[in-house]
Amino acid sequence: MAVLEAPPRLHKKRPPSDRQEWGSPATYFIAFVFIALCLGPVVYIILGGFRDNSQITNSPAGFPDPWNFDNYAEVLASRTFWQQVGNSAIAGLATTIGVVVLGLMASFVLARYRFAGRGAMYSLFAAGLMFPMTVAITPLYILVRELGLMNSLAGVILPQIAFGLPVTIIILVPFLKAIPDEIEEAASIDGTSRLGFFFRMVVPLSLPGVVTTGILAFVASWNSYLLPLFILGDQATYTLPLGVQAFASQYSVDTAKVLAFTSLSMIPALIFFTLFERRIVGGLTGAVKG
Amino acid sequence: MTDQRPPRDTVEAGDGAHAASPAAPRPRRRAADWRKRLEIILLAGPAIVVFVSFVIFPVVLAGYYGFFRWKGFGPATDFVGFENYLIILQDSAFHDVLRHNGFILVLSLVIQGPIAIVLALLLNQKIRGRSIIRVLIFVPYIISEVIVGIGWGLMLQTSGSVNGVLESIGLGAFQKDWLSDPSIAIWSLMVIISWKYIGFAVILFLAGLQSIPDELFEAAAIDGASYWQIQRTITLPLLGPTLRIWAFLSIIGSLQLFDLVFIIWGQYVASTAGTSTMATYMVANGRTSGNFGYGSAVAVVMFLISLVIALIYQRFVLSRDTAGALTEGKK
Numbered sequence: 001m002a003v004l005e006a007p008p009r010l011h012k013k014r015p016p017s018d019r020q021e022w023g024s025p026a027t028y029f030i031a032f033v034f035i036a037l038c039l040g041p042v043v044y045i046i047l048g049g050f051r052d053n054s055q056i057t058n059s060p061a062g063f064p065d066p067w068n069f070d071n072y073a074e075v076l077a078s079r080t081f082w083q084q085v086g087n088s089a090i091a092g093l094a095t096t097i098g099v100v101v102l103g104l105m106a107s108f109v110l111a112r113y114r115f116a117g118r119g120a121m122y123s124l125f126a127a128g129l130m131f132p133m134t135v136a137i138t139p140l141y142i143l144v145r146e147l148g149l150m151n152s153l154a155g156v157i158l159p160q161i162a163f164g165l166p167v168t169i170i171i172l173v174p175f176l177k178a179i180p181d182e183i184e185e186a187a188s189i190d191g192t193s194r195l196g197f198f199f200r201m202v203v204p205l206s207l208p209g210v211v212t213t214g215i216l217a218f219v220a221s222w223n224s225y226l227l228p229l230f231i232l233g234d235q236a237t238y239t240l241p242l243g244v245q246a247f248a249s250q251y252s253v254d255t256a257k258v259l260a261f262t263s264l265s266m267i268p269a270l271i272f273f274t275l276f277e278r279r280i281v282g283g284l285t286g287a288v289k290g
Numbered sequence: 291m292t293d294q295r296p297p298r299d300t301v302e303a304g305d306g307a308h309a310a311s312p313a314a315p316r317p318r319r320r321a322a323d324w325r326k327r328l329e330i331i332l333l334a335g336p337a338i339v340v341f342v343s344f345v346i347f348p349v350v351l352a353g354y355y356g357f358f359r360w361k362g363f364g365p366a367t368d369f370v371g372f373e374n375y376l377i378i379l380q381d382s383a384f385h386d387v388l389r390h391n392g393f394i395l396v397l398s399l400v401i402q403g404p405i406a407i408v409l410a411l412l413l414n415q416k417i418r419g420r421s422i423i424r425v426l427i428f429v430p431y432i433i434s435e436v437i438v439g440i441g442w443g444l445m446l447q448t449s450g451s452v453n454g455v456l457e458s459i460g461l462g463a464f465q466k467d468w469l470s471d472p473s474i475a476i477w478s479l480m481v482i483i484s485w486k487y488i489g490f491a492v493i494l495f496l497a498g499l500q501s502i503p504d505e506l507f508e509a510a511a512i513d514g515a516s517y518w519q520i521q522r523t524i525t526l527p528l529l530g531p532t533l534r535i536w537a538f539l540s541i542i543g544s545l546q547l548f549d550l551v552f553i554i555w556g557q558y559v560a561s562t563a564g565t566s567t568m569a570t571y572m573v574a575n576g577r578t579s580g581n582f583g584y585g586s587a588v589a590v591v592m593f594l595i596s597l598v599i600a601l602i603y604q605r606f607v608l609s610r611d612t613a614g615a616l617t618e619g620k621k
Binding site for chain 2: 041
């Protein structure tokens with residue numbers, strides 16, 4: 001806390017024009033401390049996987065000594081882990097495609113058609129933003145069961161598409177509105193229909209927004225826990241979050257292995273995020289600013 | 291675009307007479323109008339169908355089953371009126387979860403808001419490596435709740451690394467039972483929540499700061515304003531819309547909190563450790579105990595609480611931001 005109170009004292013004495021120059025060492029120090037706090041637990045999980053249980057018991061916060069690669073090797077050799085990676089990948093990809101395709105089509109209507117009920121339709125989707133899945137999970141479970149989709153990835157994918165639509169639409173609508181009318185007019189003079197315009201112009205032009213929403217949908221699906229917990233009872237259909245938790249309770253004594261399993265399961269989301277960081281952050285802030 | 295409306299009115303007016311009407315333009319306009327409607331249905335239809343069936347319909351379904359004592363199989367026949375709701379409102383365990391949710395809601399705003407603003411102001415300076423810093427502080431947000439829960443759960447257990455570090459730096463006296471002592475557990479939860487979500491707040495605020503034109507700062511500096519005067523009179527007011535949206539997302543998130551609590555404390559320990567939330571209460575008393583009628587009623591109560599808070603917030607706070615994404619549809 002003392003660290004976080006430092007910046008006021010630091011800046012008070014500095015003239016405002018200093019903003020344009022390189023920051024002071026104190027700035028770097030505070031940034032470093034903050035990053036260390038952010039990454040500490042992550043590093044603990046990753047390094048813990050390289051230790052063995054007696055090391056962890058003797059010194060809970062120590063470094064691997066010696067480094068032990070068996071935990072990671074065992075997890076990577078297990079069929080369960082790869083099956084769960086596969087399930088998560090299928091659920092993630094199908095959710096992403098569904099959200100992007102349906103979301104782009106609906107956003108196109110909201111952005112470029114004028115019709116009675118357009119405002120109501122936008123409000124309908126925007127309202128969905130206020131109600132994450134938690135509120136609807138019990139009835140959603142009943143509904144999925146009535147549809148006979150229990151223990152199938154489809155039972156997870158369909159609701160995820162539905163709950164992903166509000167964010168997607170709110171990000172994409174301003175994007176599609178920004179496409180100049182002249183392009184549409186030119187296309188219509190050339191004899192292209194509204195639908196032709198959609199497929200030939202809108203889809204390629206909105207690609208950056210589509211990538212943002214697609215990544216958001218994928219990461220949300222990759223990390224989602226509550227819905228799979230309700231829908232997927234069969235071990236063979238487990239996605240990674242369920243698998244990690246099942247593994248953690250099954251091997252609760254084998255802390256090192258749990259940590260190895262846990263760190264391996266976060267790698268895909270981390271890679272994905274690092275690759276597309278700019279788009280995710282840009283998309284989020286774009287959505288917030290409308 | 292709006293000029294497409296009058297023709298449609300004429301078409302509708304002349305609907306019955308169109309067979310007798312020899313005028314060429316009318317059927318063509320009518321055809322164009324139908325074509326437009328067909329396109330709208332074709333393009334927006336699938337999204338609306340999926341959204342309504344899996345988002346709106348379940349909430350309605352919960353409203354229906356909330357009036358029944360129902361174990362989840364076969365048709366619900368044991369109609370009990372408002373009995374489920376009476377039980378919920380009188381259940382002291384539910385009062386506890388309400389208190390916990392309220393505590394988490396307020397403390398999330400109070401802890402994360404100021405710290406994130408200070409950090410965002412700090413990182414908004416032209417310092418080296420700003421983009422890599424942005425990536426790194428976002429890492430906790432991108433990791434799943436399950437991993438966060440398992441990692442922090444292991445770190446905070448009595449024989450975990452937090453107590454280990456305290457021991458090794460000579461602060462063994464401060465070792466605590468971080469997770470099961472009811473007077474501490476909810477603070478541990480607040481630390482974990484802050485750790486997980488503060489990066490998101492910082493990133494949002496940074497983006498908000500970057501959209502403020504530099505000229506304003508330069509003009510204020512020329513007028514002799516101090517750094518803190520500038521922050522108070524220019525930065526914070528202009529950051530207002532971002533702050534208000536962030537607070538909204540944070541409030542909704544606090545009301546829905548489930549994953550972290552469920553993973554770290556499980557469904558039964560959470561109530562004795564004082565970290566249970568509305569959502570864990572709903573799962574423990576609904577699905578886990580097989581009382582789907584009761585669980586649905588809890589869902590409805592949660593829904594109403596979130597809805598009322600969201601509407602009040604939108605009405606009194608967000609309505610100030612004319613360009614807010616959430617308010618756009620209502621303009």
